[in-house]
Amino acid sequence: MKKGGIDKCSNRLVLIFSIIIVTLFLTTSLSQALTIQQIAKNAFPSVALLVMEDASGQTISLGSGFFVMDDVVASAARGIRFWTETDFKRGTK
Structure with a gap:
């Protein structure tokens, strides 16, 4: 296999992994969002x-x-x- 093919595969894996991490982070952040009243109380x-x-x-x-x-x-x-x-x-x- 050519070196260029490995680089493209690695880049795709990094992109997919990054998308998964960002999605997990956003899902967790949104589920733990505070209301305005909770923020003020704190x-x-x-x-x-x-x-x-x-x-x-x-x-x-x-x-x-x-x-x-x-x-x-x-x-x-x-x-x-x-x-x-x-x-x-x-x-x-």
């Missing part, structure tokens, strides 16, 4: 509401973030140079 404990206050205790800004560790929140909130007090609340709903 995510809310990681969500933080940031409440920024000025020196007089007035709320000047709200932001959001997520907990990376206990009492450590990652956020893209702006204006931090104006904050004198920040409180965060863990998501519950």
